[in-house]
Amino acid sequence: MPDSPNFFMREFSNEELSRLLADKVRELKASKSQVEDLNVKLQDTISRLEETQQELNLQKEQLQEQVRIKTQELLKAEKLTVIGEFSARISHDLRNPLSVISNICDIITHQYSKTDPKLATYVGKIKKSTKRIHNQINDILDFVRTVPLDKKTNSLKEIITRSVSESQIPKNIAINIPDNDHSIMCDGEKMQTVFANIIINSIQAMDEKGVISIEIIPHEKSVSVKFTDSGPGIPEDVLPKIFEPLFTTKPTGTGLGLSSCKNIVESHGGAISVRNDPTVFVVEIPKN
Ligand SMILES: Nc1ncnc2c1ncn2[C@@H]1O[C@H](COP(=O)(O)OP(=O)(O)OP(=O)(O)O)[C@@H](O)[C@H]1O
Ligand SMILES: [Mg+2]
Secondary structure, eight states: OTTSTHHHHHHSOHHHHHHHHHHHHHHHHHHHHHHHHHHHHHHHHHHHHHHHHHHHHHHHHHHHHHHHHHHHHHHHHHHHHHHHHHHHHHHHHHHHHHHHHHHHHHHHHHHHTTTOHHHHHHHHHHHHHHHHHHHHHHHHHHHHOOOOOOOEEEEHHHHHHHHHHHSOOOTTEEEEOOSOOOEEEEOHHHHHHHHHHHHHHHHHHTTTOEEEEEEEEEOSSEEEEEEEEOSOOOOTTTGGGTTSTTOOSSTTOOSOHHHHHHHHHHHTTOEEEEETTTEEEEEEEEOO
16 A cells, blocks of 8 residues: 555654654754855855945045046146136237336436426336236246246255345334255245245235244255244135135235245145144255
8 A cells, every 4th residue: 555654654663763854853954054154154245245335336436526526627727728828928928018118117217206206106106017017927927837947956045035035025024034054956946936925925914014934844855944924814715725826815916826836846846735823834845
C-alpha cells in the first residue's frame, strides 16, 4: 500500500528519524545564520550605497556651484576686457588734449597771476581738475595694461618712503614709517603703486585727520607690510566687494585702486588682505 501514511513510518526507525531530523535542524540553523550574515552584509552595502549617494549629491551641488561662479567670472572677465580696451583707447586719446589744457593753464597763470589774481585762482582750479582727470586716466591705463614685472632686489623701507613722499599727505595726518627694513625680489614701481593706493585710501577715509602706521613683519619665506589707519573702518556690507574692479563708494573714485593692488600683489605670488577694528591692510610678498 504505497499510498498509506503508514508506509513511510515503517521504512524509518525512530532512531533514524531523529537523526534525520537533527541533521535537518542543523542544516536549517546553518542556512539561517548564513541568511543572517547575508542580511547584515546587505544592510551594510545599502548604507554604504546611501552614503555614496549622499556624497555624490554633495559633489554634484559643489560642482554646480563652481560652474555657476566660473561662468560669472568668465562673463565678468569678458565684459572687463571689452571695457578695458575701450577705456584704454579713450584714456590714451584724452591724455594729449589734457596736457595742452594743463600747459595753457601754466602760461595763463604765469602771465596774469600778478595783474589778475582772480583769473589765476580760476585757472588754478582748472589745472587741479585736469590733474585729477589725468590721475584717473593713469589708474585706468595701469589697470588695463599688462606690463611684465621688472623684478629686482628692493628695500621695502625705501619703497614705503617713496610711496609716502609721492602722495600728498594733509598736515593733520601722521604717517609712521617702520624702523626696520627687509629686502625682497619685486617690481619696485608696481609695489610703490600698491602702497600708495592703500595710503591714499586711508587718507581719504580719515577725512584729512588721523594716523597711518606702517610695519614691516618678516616671516620665514615672505615679508608682510601692514598698514593700520585710525579711520572709521569699512562697512561690513562693503568689505567683501572692495577688491572688485570698478567698485567704489566715492563720488570721484574709479574703483580700480584696490583691484590693481590685488593684481600686482598676486602677480608677485603674494596676497593682500583686510580687516576692521582698526582698519588693517596686509600685503604679504614672498622673499624671492
Ligand atoms: N582704509 C579704508 N577705510 C575705509 N574704506 C576703505 C579703505 N580703503 C578702501 N576703502 C573702501 O574700498 C573702496 C574701494 O577702494 P579702491 O581703492 O579700489 O577704489 P576707490 O578708492 O573708491 O577709487 P580709486 O580707483 O580712485 O582708488 C573705497 O571706495 C572705500 O569704500
Ligand atoms: Mg582708492
